[in-house]
Amino acid sequence: MPFSLAEDDAELxxxxxxxxxxxxxxxxxxxxxxxxxxxDPKGEPD
Structure with missing residues (x-):
């Protein structure tokens, strides 16, 4: 079941x-x- 994270700065x-x-x-x-x-979008690892 998919879920969304309530916080904009939440991380996995x-x-x-x-x-x-x-x-x-x-x-x-x-x-x-x-x-x-x-x-990330710049191509650099998180």
């Missing part, structure tokens, strides 16, 4: 963890997508 913190030697391309692609999605 999220972490993804994987092994440093990860070679599974599905996992690596997911991590890359998550990193791209987490960027």
């Amino acid at each position: 913190c999220m972490a993804l963890v994987t092994r440093s030697e990860e070679r599974n391309m599905r996992i690596l692609n997911y991590l890359n997508l998550a990193a791209l999605t987490a960027q």
Whole structure:
């Protein structure tokens, strides 16, 4: 069920963890997508 945050300055913190030697391309692609999605409009990470 979707919900909205009442505060304009509300934040969501999220972490993804994987092994440093990860070679599974599905996992690596997911991590890359998550990193791209987490960027602000200027293209800088949050």
